[in-house]
Amino acid sequence: MIKLKIRNMRIVGRDLMSSTARKKVILGLWSLMWCVVFLLTCLRTGAVMFHHVALDYNEGWNALLAGWGIGVGGHQLYSSETGFIFNNYPPLSFFIFGWVIKLGGDAIIVGRIISCLSIILSSIIMQRLINIMTRSALSGWAGSLIFLATMNTAFYNYFGMNDPQWLAQCLMLVGVYVLFSSGRVSFVWWRLLLSVLFIVLGGFTKHNLVALPSALCVWMFFLDKKKAFLWASMLVICLGIGFSICYQAYGMSFFHDVFSHKRTVRLGRIVHGVKALLLMVGIVVSGIGVAIYYRKKIRIHDNIVFALLFLMFALFFGLMGSMGAGVDYNSMFDVLVAGTLLCGIGLATLLNDARCGGVMSYMCATMSLSLMFLVPIRGVSFYHDIVSIHEKEASWAENIRLMQAHKDDTLCTDMALCYWAHATYPVDMFNLAEALKVGGGPYPVQAFIMNHKVAFVQLYGAPDAYRTKSTYFDGWLQKAGYRPVFTGQGHMLLLSYKPL
Numbered sequence: 001m002i003k004l005k006i007r008n009m010r011i012v013g014r015d016l017m018s019s020t021a022r023k024k025v026i027l028g029l030w031s032l033m034w035c036v037v038f039l040l041t042c043l044r045t046g047a048v049m050f051h052h053v054a055l056d057y058n059e060g061w062n063a064l065l066a067g068w069g070i071g072v073g074g075h076q077l078y079s080s081e082t083g084f085i086f087n088n089y090p091p092l093s094f095f096i097f098g099w100v101i102k103l104g105g106d107a108i109i110v111g112r113i114i115s116c117l118s119i120i121l122s123s124i125i126m127q128r129l130i131n132i133m134t135r136s137a138l139s140g141w142a143g144s145l146i147f148l149a150t151m152n153t154a155f156y157n158y159f160g161m162n163d164p165q166w167l168a169q170c171l172m173l174v175g176v177y178v179l180f181s182s183g184r185v186s187f188v189w190w191r192l193l194l195s196v197l198f199i200v201l202g203g204f205t206k207h208n209l210v211a212l213p214s215a216l217c218v219w220m221f222f223l224d225k226k227k228a229f230l231w232a233s234m235l236v237i238c239l240g241i242g243f244s245i246c247y248q249a250y251g252m253s254f255f256h257d258v259f260s261h262k263r264t265v266r267l268g269r270i271v272h273g274v275k276a277l278l279l280m281v282g283i284v285v286s287g288i289g290v291a292i293y294y295r296k297k298i299r300i301h302d303n304i305v306f307a308l309l310f311l312m313f314a315l316f317f318g319l320m321g322s323m324g325a326g327v328d329y330n331s332m333f334d335v336l337v338a339g340t341l342l343c344g345i346g347l348a349t350l351l352n353d354a355r356c357g358g359v360m361s362y363m364c365a366t367m368s369l370s371l372m373f374l375v376p377i378r379g380v381s382f383y384h385d386i387v388s389i390h391e392k393e394a395s396w397a398e399n400i401r402l403m404q405a406h407k408d409d410t411l412c413t414d415m416a417l418c419y420w421a422h423a424t425y426p427v428d429m430f431n432l433a434e435a436l437k438v439g440g441g442p443y444p445v446q447a448f449i450m451n452h453k454v455a456f457v458q459l460y461g462a463p464d465a466y467r468t469k470s471t472y473f474d475g476w477l478q479k480a481g482y483r484p485v486f487t488g489q490g491h492m493l494l495l496s497y498k499p500l
Helices: 002-048 057-069 092-102 107-134 137-151 165-180 189-203 211-223 225-250 252-259 267-278 281-293 303-321 329-351 359-367 369-405 415-421 429-437 444-450 471-480
Strands: 410-412 456-462 483-487 492-496
Touching: 002 137, 002 329, 002 359, 002 369, 057 092, 057 107, 057 415, 092 107, 092 165, 107 137, 107 165, 107 329, 107 415, 137 281, 137 329, 137 369, 165 189, 165 211, 165 329, 189 211, 189 225, 211 225, 211 303, 211 329, 225 252, 267 281, 267 303, 267 329, 281 303, 281 329, 281 359, 281 369, 303 329, 329 359, 359 369, 369 415, 369 492, 410 415, 429 471, 444 471
Parallel strands: 410 456
Antiparallel strands: 456 492, 483 492
16 A cells, blocks of 8 residues: 555656646747747847937937936026926936937937847846746746847837836836845845835936835835835935935926926827737736636735736826826836736746646747737838838938038927937927927927027928927917928928028
8 A cells, every 4th residue: 555655656746747847848948939039029129229210209309318418508407498398307317328428429329229238137137036036047037038029029119219218117126136136035224225226216217117116115014014114214215315416406497397297198098008008918917817826825925916016006007107198108118027027926836836737838828919919010010120221321311411501500300310410409399299288388489489590490291281299389480481491301391481
């Protein structure tokens, strides 16, 4: 009888080992597939990021403000009252990229490189966090690779775009990592302080990233109320110091521009957040599904609770933020990060559970759901981007040369064109239009146009059918007598109140 039991135990042990090994093979091959996909998508990134072709409106906006942050151009960093440039970002990223300009570099190109590196570093931090939380390096790599593949397919515009979004996300993740980097969560005072410092640095890079610190504070409260209070106190003190520095440097203009930024808000715009959510629906559904599957085993102190709290806060703040005009799908990036952490923890749990051999395959398939449809579509558009980049650059080069010839006498509305041509008078058309919609003004830029302070105004459109984002601005141009006098590349127009 004893020998029979021992033999049965050996058989069960072999079955368990073979089941675990089989799941590891499935997960390893699945991870390798998305690693290859990510590397292929990087071909497009590398082909376009080093050219003087704007990838997004915000690229030039960030670059111009970076120059202003270090005194280049003679403008104040926070000067929305003029109506030229509206700045609702904290100052840290502008100082970082401003020094690039001071050293003679191109803030847009360097910003794209830093964006790529920030996303890759964020994926590595997530891999390390999942590994520390679960003791499964494979699950960590699986999560980080599906994250990278998603970023450079579903949200490829932000992979290699000059924007501080992922620099801020990366700093926030470092703030979490320092609490776990000892191999387990640790709340010693110096780790708490480091965590706070990195999170505050992230907040002063991009101010709307509140989901992660909110989730971390609540989870710490579940684990240790005293340490949670200490962490929150440190956070308040560091924020106070940061705000004091900003007040000394910029006065009340900083608080007015960042926290009273004028824009329209509509409930219907929440659909943009939902669209972004659909692009990562497989990751979110898989993470929540595993949490529900193991709900009876989850305890309040478990690491998965932090990931669930993070996801909950990210969904709330992301969908609320998406209602504002001009808010892109970046408002939902916290959802992607939280979903990645949740999926990594779930994959590790499935690897160690012999009862659910087939569930691993289903989870991998579900996580891949959005990408399976996106990859072939993006493949076609990426190929077009690669083969057309030189033609686009030639068109941009001609417009830049034209703008440089009139840089001191032109009101420039394309932020990247303004930056590369060193235009003296850039105007932020999107934010100006939003401010005018909600009753802002009057702004000095109106008198600037009406009094013919510049000979030219740069716009896009057909000579007989052009308009900006603002009917008010169009009206100013018409009253001041500005009419198309020159057509550049890519439907660029120069308007003037006097014939050439």
